[in-house]
Amino acid sequence: DAGVIQSPRHEVTEMGQEVTLRCKPISGHNSLFWYRQTMMRGLELLIYFNNNVPIDDSGMPEDRFSAKMPNASFSTLKIQPSEPRDSAVYFCASSLARGTGTEAFFGQGTRLTVV
Amino acid sequence: AQTVTQSQPEMSVQEAETVTLSCTYDTSESDYYLFWYKQPPSRQMILVIRQEAYKQQNATENRFSVNFQKAAKSFSLKISDSQLGDAAMYFCAYRGGNTPLVFGKGTRLSVIA
Numbered sequence: 209d210a211g212v213i214q215s216p217r218h219e220v221t222e223m224g225q226e227v228t229l230r231c232k233p234i235s236g237h238n239s240l241f242w243y244r245q246t247m248m249r250g251l252e253l254l255i256y257f258n259n260n261v262p263i264d265d266s267g268m269p270e271d272r273f274s275a276k277m278p279n280a281s282f283s284t285l286k287i288q289p290s291e292p293r294d295s296a297v298y299f300c301a302s303s304l305a306r307g308t309g310t311e312a313f314f315g316q317g318t319r320l321t322v323v
Numbered sequence: 324a325q326t327v328t329q330s331q332p333e334m335s336v337q338e339a340e341t342v343t344l345s346c347t348y349d350t351s352e353s354d355y356y357l358f359w360y361k362q363p364p365s366r367q368m369i370l371v372i373r374q375e376a377y378k379q380q381n382a383t384e385n386r387f388s389v390n391f392q393k394a395a396k397s398f399s400l401k402i403s404d405s406q407l408g409d410a411a412m413y414f415c416a417y418r419g420g421n422t423p424l425v426f427g428k429g430t431r432l433s434v435i436a
Contacts (some may be wrong), residue, residue, distance in 0.1 A: 239423070241423050241424070242411075250426060250427070250428040250429060251414065251426040251429075253423055253425070255422045264423075279417055287434070297366060299368065301368070301424075311356075311370050311373055311418075311424075312367035312418075312424050313370075314365055314367070316365075316366065317366050317367075321364075
């Protein structure tokens with residue numbers, strides 16, 4: 209398996225533009241997580257899905273952020289409109305949902321810069 | 324809510340020496356897992372080691388071992404025979420119930436040649 213695949217690796221956009229980040233989880237994993245990493249706040253959970261259903265989106269900063277998981281092999285995180293304070297590295301991770309022993313496998317992240 | 328605390332923002336160690344990174348957590352659950360992840364400059368998150376809360380024996384993975392003190396809610400990582408490639412950010416993480424991983428703020432480890 210190729211692991212968790214995120215695209216793009218880097219994104220530079222202007223304030224006010226729409227940004228879409230993409231994630232393909234590991235085949236067979238039924239939990240998917242979106243994290244945001246900044247120097248000030250560390251790794252923050254934005255939202256997670258079990259079996260394609262959003263379970264907890266309390267970490268989503270505001271209505272400008274939305275996430276979807278239309279099927280087991282694809283998820284998107286959208287920011288519309290983007291703002292400079294959204295600049296961060298965004299990670300997607302996946303795991304098996306059963307029990308609690310399974311670690312999360314991370315993609316390589318998308319570094320987002322909003323200018 | 325569960326919280327994870329790493330009290331050492333930065334640490335340094337001489338090559339070939341041993342270093343211990345600290346982590347404490349807060350939970351009311353009895354069944355959970357704890358993890359240490361490594362993030363090198365490439366920013367890839369790499370699992371280093373994990374510990375099941377119901378196991379008394381401390382986990383080990385080659386040069387990496389943990390000191391798990393369940394009553395004290397402490398989970399430290401010991402790196403023996405440190406190598407230059409160990410230089411990275413290290414994150415302690417907690418997972419319980421059907422919850423996702425909760426991370427500490429991280430410890431930046433430098434290895435001095």
